[in-house]
Amino acid sequence: MSTPSSLFSLEGRSAFxxxxxQGLGAAIARGLAAAGARVMLTDIDEHGVEGMAACLRDAGHEAIAMPLDVRDEADFWLCFDAAVQRFAGVDVMVNNAARTPSTSLWDIGAEEWDDVLAINLRGSFFGCRIAGRHMRERGAGRIVNLGSIAGQQASAATGVHYAASKAGVIALTRAFAQELAPHGVTVNAVAPAAVRSPMLEAMDEARQRTLAAGIPLGRFGEPDEVAAAVVYLASPAAAFVTGATLDLNGGRLMR
Known part of the structure; x- marks a missing residue:
C-alpha cells in the first residue's frame, strides 16, 4: 500500500x-526537483536557463539545461531526444513557455498575434505531441500544460491573443487526454490567475492593490503554489486525473 508521502514522490522520475x-517555469523545475525528479530545463534564454540548472545542481539535484525555441519543432525534438538519452526516458512533460503581452485588442498587429499563438499554443502542441508519442510507446507518463484564467474569463489585464492561446491550451489538453488515456498517459492543465512575477511587481502599488482586491482570498498567488499543483498532477497521487484543468485563482472564478 502506498503511503501519503510516496504518493507525491517523483523519485526515479525524469521531467522536461x-x-x-525564470518565473513560473523556474519554480516548477524547483518543485519537481524537490519531489525527487531529475529535470531538463529549457528556455529560449540560454544564459538564464543554464543559471537555473546550476542552482538546482548546487542544491543537490540532478538537472541539465538546453536552449529551446518552442516555435521550432525540430529544435523541440533535439532537446527532447537529449533528455531521453540523458535520463533513459522522460516521465513528465511540462509545457510552460509563454509570451504574455497585454496589448489592447485594437493595437495588436498580425506579427504579434502570430508570435503569441506560436509560442503559447503551437509550442504546447509540439510538446504534447512529442512527449505523447514517447510516453505512448512506454505505456506511462504525465503531461501538464500551463493554462490561465485568461483562457476562461475575459479580462482587461491580458491581451486577447494571450487569452485565445490559453483557451486553446485547455482544448488541446482535453484532446490529448482523450487520445492518450488508453496508453496510460495523463494530460492535465493548471490555470493560474495573478501570480507574483517580475511583470506583476513592476506595476505600481495602486494597480497591484486593485488587482488583489478582485481576488476573494485578497492576495496574489505564489509561484511555489503553482509548482505544487504541477507536482501533484505529475505524481502517483493524480493517477486517476486526466483531461482536467486545475484552477489556481484565489476564488476569482468559482465553478
Missing amino acids: VTGAG
Whole structure:
C-alpha cells in the first residue's frame, strides 16, 4: 500500500520543463526537483536557463539545461531526444513557455498575434505531441500544460491573443487526454490567475492593490503554489486525473 508521502514522490522520475529560465517555469523545475525528479530545463534564454540548472545542481539535484525555441519543432525534438538519452526516458512533460503581452485588442498587429499563438499554443502542441508519442510507446507518463484564467474569463489585464492561446491550451489538453488515456498517459492543465512575477511587481502599488482586491482570498498567488499543483498532477497521487484543468485563482472564478 502506498503511503501519503510516496504518493507525491517523483523519485526515479525524469521531467522536461519549457520556459524554465525564470518565473513560473523556474519554480516548477524547483518543485519537481524537490519531489525527487531529475529535470531538463529549457528556455529560449540560454544564459538564464543554464543559471537555473546550476542552482538546482548546487542544491543537490540532478538537472541539465538546453536552449529551446518552442516555435521550432525540430529544435523541440533535439532537446527532447537529449533528455531521453540523458535520463533513459522522460516521465513528465511540462509545457510552460509563454509570451504574455497585454496589448489592447485594437493595437495588436498580425506579427504579434502570430508570435503569441506560436509560442503559447503551437509550442504546447509540439510538446504534447512529442512527449505523447514517447510516453505512448512506454505505456506511462504525465503531461501538464500551463493554462490561465485568461483562457476562461475575459479580462482587461491580458491581451486577447494571450487569452485565445490559453483557451486553446485547455482544448488541446482535453484532446490529448482523450487520445492518450488508453496508453496510460495523463494530460492535465493548471490555470493560474495573478501570480507574483517580475511583470506583476513592476506595476505600481495602486494597480497591484486593485488587482488583489478582485481576488476573494485578497492576495496574489505564489509561484511555489503553482509548482505544487504541477507536482501533484505529475505524481502517483493524480493517477486517476486526466483531461482536467486545475484552477489556481484565489476564488476569482468559482465553478
